[in-house]
């Protein structure tokens with residue numbers, strides 16, 4: 024659960040993002056608009072050489088028309104892996120108070136994307 028939901032249920036007292044400490048944490052902020060996440064997505068787009076909008080990136084991925092079904096599957100798996108790793112960073116940040124560099128997060132995406140594809144088929 025993101026902090027906005029935990030706050031809504033009275034489990035926590037504030038919903039400030041643990042990564043940037045500047046905005047309220049909801050799923051959109053955490054996964055896309057947090058400066059850390061936005062840096063990760065910028066690196067991701069450069070890595071895959073794909074021009075995708077940051078706003079609505081998942082919707083873009085689902086509607087993306089690509090000539091190669093395999094390429095689309097790989098990109099979608101990599102997107103899911105990046106979301107997973109941003110979530111892991113958020114959880115580690117709450118416990119260990121450490122934020123890895125975005126390039127370190129991107130380095131873990133390929134291996135996770137391969138696992139994701141393996142379990143999906």
Ligand SMILES: [Zn+2]
Nearest residue numbers: 040042043057
């Ligand atoms: Zn943030």
